[in-house]
Amino acid sequence: MNIQEYMQELGKQARTAAKVLARTQSSVKNKALEAIAQQLEQQHDQLLSANAKDLEAGQNLAAALRDRLALNDSRISSMIEGLRQMIALPDPVGEITDLKYQPSGIQVGKMRVPLGVVGIIYESRPNVTADAAGLCLKSGNATILRGGSEAIHSNQAIAQCIQTGLAEVGLPKSLIQVVETTDRAAVGELIRLSKYVDVIIPRGGKGLIDRNTQEANVPVIKHLDGICHTYIDDKADYDKAIAIAYNAKTQRYGTCNTMETLLIEETIAKKILPKLVEKYQEAGVEIRGCQLTYNLLPNIQLATDEDWDTEYLAAILSIKMVKNLDEAMEHIRLHSSQHTDAIITEDWSRARRFLNEVDSSSVMVNTSTRFADGFEYGLGAEIGISTDKFHARGPVGLEGLTSQKYIVLGDGQIRQ
Numbered sequence: 001m002n003i004q005e006y007m008q009e010l011g012k013q014a015r016t017a018a019k020v021l022a023r024t025q026s027s028v029k030n031k032a033l034e035a036i037a038q039q040l041e042q043q044h045d046q047l048l049s050a051n052a053k054d055l056e057a058g059q060n061l062a063a064a065l066r067d068r069l070a071l072n073d074s075r076i077s078s079m080i081e082g083l084r085q086m087i088a089l090p091d092p093v094g095e096i097t098d099l100k101y102q103p104s105g106i107q108v109g110k111m112r113v114p115l116g117v118v119g120i121i122y123e124s125r126p127n128v129t130a131d132a133a134g135l136c137l138k139s140g141n142a143t144i145l146r147g148g149s150e151a152i153h154s155n156q157a158i159a160q161c162i163q164t165g166l167a168e169v170g171l172p173k174s175l176i177q178v179v180e181t182t183d184r185a186a187v188g189e190l191i192r193l194s195k196y197v198d199v200i201i202p203r204g205g206k207g208l209i210d211r212n213t214q215e216a217n218v219p220v221i222k223h224l225d226g227i228c229h230t231y232i233d234d235k236a237d238y239d240k241a242i243a244i245a246y247n248a249k250t251q252r253y254g255t256c257n258t259m260e261t262l263l264i265e266e267t268i269a270k271k272i273l274p275k276l277v278e279k280y281q282e283a284g285v286e287i288r289g290c291q292l293t294y295n296l297l298p299n300i301q302l303a304t305d306e307d308w309d310t311e312y313l314a315a316i317l318s319i320k321m322v323k324n325l326d327e328a329m330e331h332i333r334l335h336s337s338q339h340t341d342a343i344i345t346e347d348w349s350r351a352r353r354f355l356n357e358v359d360s361s362s363v364m365v366n367t368s369t370r371f372a373d374g375f376e377y378g379l380g381a382e383i384g385i386s387t388d389k390f391h392a393r394g395p396v397g398l399e400g401l402t403s404q405k406y407i408v409l410g411d412g413q414i415r416q
Contacts, residue, residue, distance in 0.1 A: 003181065007189035010144050011196030013174035014117045018142035021175055022114065026091035028169055033134055036165030037083040040130065043161050044076055050157035051126065058150045064254030064313035068124035069151055079130040079158075082375055086138045089379075092398050093140040096407065107409040112402045114140030116198035119190050120383065121146045121212065123204035126154035131374075132201075132383055133162050133176045139401035142175050144197065146190055148204070149182035156180070191216035201396070203384045206311075221392055221400075223384040225311040225337040226256030228369045231328040231354070232272060233345035234265040240366060241344045242276050248342070248368040250283050254313045256385060257340050257362075257372040261308060263328045266321040269296060273319070285315045292321040308335045325350050329357055336360055338387050340372035361387055361394040 001009070021029075040047070051071040058069055092112045099109030118141045122128045129145055136143035147155040159178035166173050179186050191200050191212055200220045202212040212220050230248050232241045248259035264273065269292070277287055277297055287293075287300040294302045300319075307318045308331070322328045325343075332341050342364035343354040351365045362372040362385075372395070374382025379397030386392045392400035 003183055003185045004189055006181065007179075007186055007193060008196075010177050010179065011117070011193045014142040014144055014177060015196045017172045017174040018114070018117050018140075020172055021137070021140050021142060024140075024171065026093075028171070029091065029138055029140075030087045032137060032166055032169045032171055033083050033087050035168040036130070036134065036162050037080045039161035039165045040076060040080050040083075040158070043157065044073075047071060047076055047154065047157050047161075050153040053153040054126075054151050061150060062314075065124050065150070067252070067254040069126070069154075071126055071154060075127055078375070079127050082131055083134045085375070085378075086134050086398070089138070089398060091138065092402050099407075099409075104415070105411070105413045109407050109409075110404040111407045112399075113405050114402055116141060117196055118143045118383075118401065119146070119193065119197045119200045119218065120144070121187055121190065121200065121202045121204070121208065122384075123148040123208060124151060125203070126151045126158060128203060129155050129158040129178065130162070135383055135398060135401060137175065139398045141401055144177050144179065144190060146179040146186055149184075152182055187211075188215065191218055191220075194218050201383050219391075221384070221386050221396060222388050223256070223386055226258065226339045226385075227261065227309065227311050227335060227337040228257060228259050228339055228372075229261045229263055229328075229332050229336055229341045230259045230369060231263040231322075231325070231332070231341075231343045232265065232268070233325060233328075233343060233347065233350055234268045235347035235350065236268070236344040237346055238268075238272055241272060242279070244342075244344055244366065244368050245276060246279050246283075248370055249280065249285060249317050250315075251368065251370050253315050255370070256311075257369050258313070259317070259342075259369050260310065260312055261318045261320065261331075261335070263320050263322050263331060265325075265328075266292060266323060269293070269321050273297060277319075280317060283315070285317050288316065288318045290320040293319045311337070325353065329354065332358055332360075339385060340364065340369045342367065342369050361385060 095112040096109050120132045162176050163173045194217045197218050200218045202209050230245050288303040288307050289300050303318050338360045340362040341358050341360045355363050374395035374397045382395040385395050
C-alpha cells in the first residue's frame with residue numbers, strides 16, 4: 001500500500017469511528033480516558049525506554065528540540081494528570097444554550113457538537129500524542145495524529161497505551177490513529193484529505209505552519225510564532241517584576257509561551273535591569289539590548305532589528321527600554337506574534353488599558369507568560385495555542401474542538 005492509499009484508509013476509518021463516538025455516552029468516554037491514563041502509568045518504564053531511543057537518534061537536534069522531545073517522570077505524570085483533569089471537566093457535546101421562544105412559538109437555541117475528524121500534525125513533543133488523543137476523545141472527535149520522525153518510538157509507545165485503553169472499554173481503535181510512517185509525504189496527504197478530515201491543527205515550527213496553510217484544502221487552526229513580551233511599567237513592584245521576568249524567560253526555554261523580549265520603562269531601568277540581567281547571566285542567558293540598555297550594561301550584546309522579530313526558543317533574551325506604556329504597546333503591536341504579552345504594574349488603570357488594547361490571544365497582568373497553557377488554564381491540556389481569530393483563539397481545549405449548530409423545537413407550528 002502506498003502513502004496515498006495508506007492515508008486514505010486512515011481517513012475512512014476515522015470517519016467511520018467518528019460516527020460511533022458521536023453516539024457514545026460521556027461516561028464511556030471518561031472510562032476510556034481513565035483506561036489510557038492507567039496504561040501510561042503501567043507502561044512508564046517502557047515510555048522512557050522508547051524515548052531514550054529517540055533522544056539517542058536525535059543527538060544532533062537543536063537544544064530546544066531536544067528539550068521538547070525529552071520525556072521524564074514529571075512529563076509523564078503531567079500527561080496522566082491532564083487526562084484525569086479532562087475526566088473531571090463537563091462534556092461539551094450536546095450542551096444547549098440560548099434557547100429562546102420566538103413570536104411564532106418555536107424555540108431556537110444552539111447545541112455544541114464535535115468537529116468530526118481532526119488531523120493533528122506536530123513536531124518533537126511526544127506528550128502531544130496523549131494530550132491530543134484525550135481532548136479529541138472527550139470532545140467527540142476522531143483524530144489522526146502525525147508526530148515528527150524524531151519522536152517515532154515515543155509516539156508509538158504512547159499510541160499503544162491509547163489503543164489498549166480504547167479496547168478495554170469497547171471503543172474502536174480507529175478513533176485515535178497515530179500515523180506509523182515517517183515519510184514526509186504523509187503530511188501532504190493528510191492536509192488534503194478533505195473528504196474525511198474536517199480540520200487540521202499543526203503544532204511546530206514556522207515552516208510546518210506555512211506549509212499547512214499554503215497547501216491544505218482542509219481548514220487549518222494555526223499556531224504561529226511565540227514572540228512573547230513582558231513590559232515592566234514604572235508603577236511596578238520591583239520584587240514582583242524581577243521574579244516574574246526571570247521566570248518568564250528561564251522556567252523553560254523551548255516553549256512558545258516563553259518571553260523573548262523584555263520591555264522596561266526607562267526611568268526605572270537603572271534600579272531593576274542590573275540585578276535582573278545579573279540573574280539572567282548567572283543562568284546562562286545571552287542578553288541582547290537596545291542602545292540605551294547597552295549603554296547601561298556594556299557587557300551585553302547590541303540588539304539588531306531582526307532580534308525584535310525572532311522567536312529564539314533558546315537562552316537568549318532581547319531587552320528594550322521604552323518611554324511609557326504607549327511606546328511599549330506600540331512595540332508589541334509591531335513585533336508581537338499575538339500569542340502572549342504581559343504587563344507588570346500596580347496601576348490598574350494602565351493594566352486595564354493594556355488588557356483592552358493589546359491584541360494577543362492571551363494578555364496578562366502581573367504574572368509570567370509561561371502560564372499561557374491549556375493545562376494551567378484548567379482546560380485539561382490543550383491541542384495547541386491558536387493565534388488565529390477564527391474559529392478558536394488562545395489555548396484550544398475541549399470547547400475549541402467543538403462547533404455549534406442551531407436547533408429548533410416546535411409543537412406543530414407552520415410558517416404563515
